[in-house]
Amino acid sequence: MAASVRANALLCWAFSNSRSIPVIRLAHCTRWLDAFVAGRLLIAGYVVLLTGLFWVNDTSSYTKLYYALLAAPTLIVMLAKPQYWRMLIREPIVMAFLVMAAWLLLSLSWTQTEDDPSSLAKRPLYVFMMFAACAIIALKDQQRLLKALRIAAMLASAAAMAGLAIFLSRNDGGRMIGTGALSNPLLSSHVYGFFCAYWMAVWLTDRDGPSWLPIMFAAPLIAALLATGSRTPLMALGMVSIWMAALGGRRALYLVAAMAFIVISGFLLRPDVLLQRGLSFRPELWGEAIRQASEHPWVGHGYGAEFTFTIAGLGRTLSDPHNVELAVLLELGIVGLTLWLVMYAIALVRCLNKQACLQLASALAVYGLAAGLTEGSNFLSRPNENWFLIWIPLSFIAALSISLRQKGPLLNALTEEQFNHLLQGADVIEADGHGVKVAKLADGTYLKLFRRKRFFSTALWAPPSRRFASNAQHLRLLGVPAPAVSKLIQIKTSKVDGVLYLPLPGDTLRNRWRALTDAERELEIEAFGAFLGHLHQLGIYFRSLHLGNVIKLPDGSFGLIDVSDMSISNEPLKPWKRRRNLTHMLRYGEDSNWLAVQHVSSLTEGYAEHCGQRAALKLNQQLNRLVHATQ
Structure with a gap:
């Protein structure tokens, strides 16, 4: 009897495990597939997408490489791990794109085009796979996505040098095109400008790397831009400089000056290329495009619709409005243009976060947005040069946003x-x-x-x-x-x-200093002055900075609490922000008496440790003015 029971138990165990073994193997295969695709194949595909135009023979081969190395592997891994879908469609940028894509597909019902509607309908899927691929890479390891972009930017700089060498050796007086599948100076400038904007943003946001490295890699790209004779990327790079300055980067002001110098140099070196063409009939072209858009203002002519623009004095007809937003308006109407602008607004607002990676990504998006104001019309195409203006920057921002959200608290x-x-x-x-x-x-x-x-x-x-x-x-x-x-x-x-x-261990400075003698308090105020200077040098603008929001920790250091009202920049605070910090601290009578009257010399001595004597002297003067103003 006992033997029979043991035999039955053994059979049950074997049966249950025989059913679980395939499940275990399937889970193992899924993990392996996810690790291989996200950790290796997609990264290689991303670098190929960013650099392929420099070394493949034609755009057809470039597109096929995208399908093989990015789109298809991404779809496979998303089918194997459905949780990627949930993470992706929760991202507001992706949601905005999907809504716009739905409207675009609906517009195929009224469009007049010679293209196959089924072929046009696939294009939003290509872009969606781009969003998904970048997001999966970033979810696995955000640093790998950033490193892949940096490797591609280095290779782009090398490709620019090769293109310049070929161009200068020919000496035919024309405009530089570049190597590989690049076939038009204007389209080539989109790609060179994208990587130039990247190195500009790296120089502005990377605190740890050497400052000369981005300049070294940007130099051949700027030279290539000038050799293409295209004015659009120079204008777009100027807009990037202004955008980065608005984000709080003092270094960006140097970039504005540098861009002005480059433009002036271009005018002096190649005035025939940069000045002869004037406005290239852009105002007349845009006026005609707006007139045709007014025929179907709300819904547009439909995605893929073909247009002909006749400009007096040009001598030929055009099919391109040379403005991405006008192209969206023509094909998708006011509804589509609104969805387009909402997508960009969401992306740029997300980049207002002080994360350096998001600021870098915003520079790429602003470059594409500015360049699209005077060039481009094929806003949703198979992978080509236009992707460097629109979908590569937007997918990069979305990927970083998804990654940062997953890392944050639930x-x-x-x-x-x-x-x-x-x-x-x-x-x-x-x-x-x-x-x-x-x-x-x-x-x-x-x-x-x-x-x-x-x-x-x-x-x-x-x-x-x-x-x-x-x-x-x-x-x-x-x-x-x-x-x-x-x-x-x-x-x-x-x-x-x-x-x-x-909570941080310890007590607030306000509570702690009430129990100290004047001599003890003076020593701590000097240490607090050094801490305040350290915050200002780090670019930390804590609007709620007062002695009730600073903690003295058991190890003697200081910490901050109630930190919701704060901004952090990549450079030391400007004088007006330091002054506003002081104004807020001195709103409290007890704090003001300690910091600006009793122990003002100790505060300024500590402040000088990180900010120098000149900044400490200004601090002392501002404290005196603020105290007198409140008396």
């Missing part, structure tokens, strides 16, 4: 009942007329709540809780102690979002 949507349960047994640290603002929960974590008081608010697309988490993470990367965020919460019915975090 957002948990709570009901009112779940929220009230969370607050059970909590100690209320701070409250106002609307309710709890800060509470210490039973498990020792802190909950900080943010309430949206207006219907229209920046909190709709940039919740303060997410800003808190992003700023805290960025501070820690810079070596400044900040709270460790574990979770984000949202209660939609109450227009409340919050952040759960582990």
